[in-house]
Amino acid sequence: MRQPRLPNKTLQAGRTLLRPAVYWLEDRLSVQAAGLGDEHWIALERHVLDNPPAARATCLPDEDSDWRLHPVSDLTGIIRLDQARVLFLPNRVSQNAGFPGHRAAVFNRHARRVSYPHTPNILGRKLRAAAHGQSYTRGHPPKHLRGRVALLGNATSDTSNYYHFLIDSIGDFLFLQQTLPTELQPDRLLLSHAAQPWQYEILDLLGIERDRIIGFHEHRQIVAEELLVPVRDKGGTRLTPGLCDRIRDAMPPPSDLPHFGRALYITRSDSPRRPVQNEAAVRELVQQHGFEVHALSGMPVAEQIGRFAAADIVVATHGAGLTNLIWCEPGTTVIELLPNRHRVPCFQRICQERGLNYQLLPCPQPGTERGLTAAMDVPLPALAAALQRHWTP
Structure with missing residues (x-):
């Protein structure tokens, strides 16, 4: 006899209760960024980019407001992996909105997921896909990339958001540029973007050649000869100190401004x-x-x-x-x-x-x-x- 289907609300409640357990299990199966060892984890002081004048502290506005906040990350540094696999996870909400929204999950050469702030959870997705006889990677062999590749942004799947593109993705690029010596700078950049004209304008202003860019949506999975992953505060609730000045210095306003309105x-x-x-x-x-x-x-x-x-x-x-x-x-x-x-x-x-x-x-x-x-x-x-x-x- 065919079993009756559970109501949608009951299914949703079950998933809500099960999700923390799946996250806990995934964290136990993953390798933490700070536990990778000195060879694969470059630890940095959290305020490595912090250089705003002390006077700016007087501009703290309305701190008692009911702001949506997340805890400050206690990790700042750069993950550096050899033969790392990156799996790109499509976001159905983003795709339905008309742009290619993806997040990236990173695995080391031993096929263990690397856990760090803003990395997406994947175990729940894999279990749901397996239950429907599906697979993220079936029929999509990995693209092998030579040289040193940097994974930028990845804090959100919104690929056409001006704030996240500048603060998260371009911020990561400048973070690497500021903290790594010349011989460790990336050759190519894995970048979440939606091929918007303004995104290419920003890349041009920064002098980033377009042939260095690989979009998250271009491959289902890649294997990088060497992978760099910047780890720092990102997203809409935290801002890496000093980052605004770095972006402004990299993209200065014109010295001879037209007569714009005040x-x-x-x-x-x-x-x-x-x-x-x-x-x-x-x-x-x-x-x-x-x-x-x-x-x-x-x-x-x-x-x-x-x-x-x-x-x-x-x-x-x-x-x-x-x-x-x-x-x-x-x-x-x-x-x-x-x-x-x-x-x-x-x-x-x-x-x-x-x-x-x-x-x-x-x-x-x-x-x-x-x-x-x-x-x-x-x-x-x-x-x-x-x-x-x-x-x-």
């Missing part, structure tokens, strides 16, 4: 995520105070850098385009319109690093849709008061 309002009208329901009223208010209104989609990266470098005040809804705050001059005022159910402090941290005058303006997100995507309302009286306090045209 007051910027960055709109999210070009994004389906977190739309501003009273966008028209917000635009009218900021334009009354002499603000230029810009959507950043399609704007060349060099122009974005120039506009932020020339600004005296920036008002913007929370979004990846605010990564350009890296190029603002110290003392620039930033008013972030922050959705109250998506309190990620990435841009607050950039302001702290760059010595910017930061103010948070919480914006309600009505409804039950998750905070990452839900629409938001900007409180106009609070915004008007902030403009009155911080800006004189």
